[in-house]
Amino acid sequence: MSEDEPTGGLLDQDGRPITNLPERGFVRKVADWASARSMWLLWYCTGCGAVELPPSFTSRYDMERYGIGPMATPRQADIFLITGYLSVKTVKRIVRSYEQMQDPKYVLGHGSCTIDGGMYWDSYATVKDVGLYIPVDLYIAGCMPRPEAIFQTFEKLQDMIIKGEAVGWKKYKDNYSWYRKNQDNVFKRGPDWALEEPELR
Amino acid sequence: MTFSTTSWVMIFLTPILAFILGHLFLGISRKFTARIHRRVGPPVMQQFIDVMKLFGKRESTTHSWVQDMGALFAVIGVIASILFIPIGGEAVLSFQGDLIVLAYLLVIAPLGMALGTGATGNPNSAIGVSRGLMLMMAYELPFAMVLVAVMLYYDTASLGDIVAAQKGAFNWAILALPLSAIAADLSLQAMLGEKPFDQPVAPSEIASGPMVEFGGKYLGMLMVWHAMSIVVEAGLFVDLFLGGGVIFPGDSVLGLIGNIIVWAILALMMWLISVSINTVFGRFKMGQSLKFYWGVPTLLALLSLSYVVISNLGVI
Structure with a gap:
């Protein structure tokens, strides 16, 4: 993370962005209930x-009985599941895919690598903390997390969505400059967001 | 053709019925597929929840107003075609030649979707659309022959009259024209977009093809279209070959409701036959699909058509 003071948005005492919970009317509560029971995954199998x-x-475990299933493209998906480590080259793809998803969208960090780099903690080519570049709603610890752990996380996420606490998508909008600053440390965006070759600094 | 109050009410009720039935059919088929896979499967109402979620998304990206028009075209096209389908023996719009109008209307919805997806500019959607048109060319040939055979056999181009002509025990067209029925059911597989003919929306291959850039309420519209088109296409088969599900005298309200329930069960049966084939097959290549449809189904449809023509001439 950069030493400079980030601009814009609310930060907690660890310097991480936070946001206010959005106000919800009846219709929004019903929509949130539906989106908790129908979660379409985009998994990034890095x-x-x-x-x-x-x-x-x-x-064996049958994810579909909770209404959770795989989807083909970011536009259609609700949940971004990042399974495993990210290299500095793939972070750009992650951010691009995340920004193509439609609000409300949720991110799950799957495995220790997304939290602190895991077994790649001293690698020169991996990103250690995904939460610096996109807002992660929940992390699943473990190397690897078993399906039981994945399902526990989905249940927790369902609870959070129904209560209106899963607000990663709002955090990203409110604190965009903070995230953008971190992203700029890893890769450079082209003028029209084209995928240029990464220019590492 | 004059509109009574009943027809005005039916114009609004029929699309709602098709909406509910379509999502119920999809929900049942997801459970059905899951049981074949030895899974528990989602609740039957899952499809309604999915659509509710899609329309409840806070954000829906559109690329241009043409994409909006495409989604609208798809839904309006399918609503227009459901009005021509006799449900329980009674169609909202029925006149001489409505089967020919319906054959054109069935194409409007897919073409509308092609219009909308063309506007998104994603190469995957262009591949999906071109595959869809190729597939349409493949299955329309046997299906058109089937329609002509049925129209010639009953000497009418009105779906309502065809259903009325099949009234009575063992009078269904599937017994009179079995080869046409087989050809129509084979064409139904591609019309419904089930495996082995799901090349237009191959999720793992071209990222769900035409739907690739659709999210939020736009995807919701396409899902509504898909659900209702299942009812239209399976229902068309029931009307053409299974007597339109008319087993009770339709002059009373109870009889009509009974007929509608029988019609829905028969349509669900046709849909589940298609889903069971879907579950055990992989995906054909485009060339294989064309070869398949221009082979056996076309031959069967042609045999049945020539039988009808020759018997109409009075030779047999």
């Missing part, structure tokens, strides 16, 4: 985490 997902959605 690392080894992807191997835990086939057991989660096939007959």
Whole structure:
């Protein structure tokens, strides 16, 4: 993280962005209930985490009985599941995919690598903390997390959505300059957001 | 054609019925597929929740007003075609030649979607649309022959009259024209977009094809279109070959409701046959689909058509 003082948005005592919970009317509460019971995943299979997902959605654990299922593109998805470590090159793809998703959107960090780098803690080529670049609603600890842990996280996320506490998408809007600053430390955006070759600093 | 108060009420009730039935059919088929996979499966109401969520999203990206028009075209096209389908023996709009109008209307919704997806500019959607048009060319050939055979056999181009002509025990067209029925059911598989003919929306291959840039309420519109088109297409088969589900005398309200329930059960049956084929198949390539449809189904439809023509001439 940069030493400079970030601009804009609310920060907590650790210097992480926070946001106010949005006001919700009756219609919004119903919509939130529906979105808690129908969560479509976009998983970004960067690392080894992807191997835990086939057991989660096939007959052993059957993710679909909670209304959770895989989706093909970011536009259609509600949940961004980042499974495993991110290299500095893939962070750009992560941010781009995240920004294509439609609000309200939620991010799950799957595995220790997304929290502190995990076994790649001293690697020169990996990003250690995904939360610096996009807002992560929940982390699943473990290397690898078993499907039981994944399902526990989904239940927790459902609770948070119904209570209106999962507000990562709002955090990103309110504190965009903070996130943008961190993103700029890793990659450079082209003038029309084109995918340029990364210019590492 | 004059409109009574009943027809005005039915114009609003029929699309609502199709909406509910379509999402129920999709929910049942998801449970059905899950049981074949030895899974528990989502609740039957899952499809309603999905649509509710999509319309409740806070944000929906549109690329241009053409995309909005495309989604509208799809839904309006399918609502227009459901009005021509006799449900329980009674269609909202019925006149001589409505089967030909319906054959054109069935194409409006997919073309509307093609219009909308073309506006998004994503290459995957262009691939999906071109695949969809190729597939349409493949299955429309046998299906058109089936329609002509049925129209010639009953000597009418009105779906209502075809349903009325099949009234009575063992009088269904599936017994009179079995080869046409088989060809129509094979065409139904591609019309419903189920495997092995789901190339237009191949999620793992071209990222769900035409829907690739649709999110939020736009995707919701397309899902409503998909659900209602299942009712239209399965219902068309029931009307053409299974007597339109008319087993009770339709002059009383109770009889009409009974007929509608029988019609819905028969349509669900046709849909589940398609879903069971879907569950055990992989995906064909485009060339394989064209080869398949211009082979056996076309031959069956042609045989049935020539049988009808020859018997109409009075040779047999």
